[in-house]
Amino acid sequence: xxxxxxxxxxxxxxxxxxxxxxxxxxxxxSNYAMSWYRQAPGKERELVAAATSTGDTNYxxxxxxxxxxxxxxxxxxxxxxxxxxxxxDTAVYYCNGKHNWARFNHWGQGTQVTVSS
Numbered sequence: 001x002x003x004x005x006x007x008x009x010x011x012x013x014x015x016x017x018x019x020x021x022x023x024x025x026x027x028x029x030s031n032y033a034m035s036w037y038r039q040a041p042g043k044e045r046e047l048v049a050a051a052t053s054t055g056d057t058n059y060x061x062x063x064x065x066x067x068x069x070x071x072x073x074x075x076x077x078x079x080x081x082x083x084x085x086x087x088x089d090t091a092v093y094y095c096n097g098k099h100n101w102a103r104f105n106h107w108g109q110g111t112q113v114t115v116s117s
Contacts, residue, residue: 002026002106006095009111012085016115020080022095022108029076032106033098036069036080038091038113045094049080053100063089085115 008020020036035050049059049069057069068081078095092110099105 004095004097004106004108006093006108006111009093009113011114011116014085014087014115014117016085017081017083018085018113020082020093020095020111020113022078024076024078024097024106027076027097027104027106029097030073031100032104033100034069034071034078035096035098036078037094037096038089039094039110040088040091043091048093051078082113085113087115087117089113090115 003025004022006020006022008018010018012018030053033052036048037045038048039045047060048063049067051057051069051071066084071078092112094110095108097106
């Protein structure tokens, strides 16, 4: 059974930090590009950060220099370290795994991040 399970969300004050985790099971994790998306109320889901199987990363402009994505293939895990959080970062954060060559695309259930001003 394939599962991608996020954790680490919560309520934090503006300027604070959170670390999200996503652990995968039932897949060969190293064959997946991993990403974090977020969806705020009334808005479309947007890509926040991505990491290839070999660790290359990219970020949406609004989180550059504040968020860091990392992965541990041995633990089948991807992380999102979020620093200097702003109220506009408030959203449900989802991890996504996309297979490098097969048409497998998996989503986690989401974890709520709320940043108070």
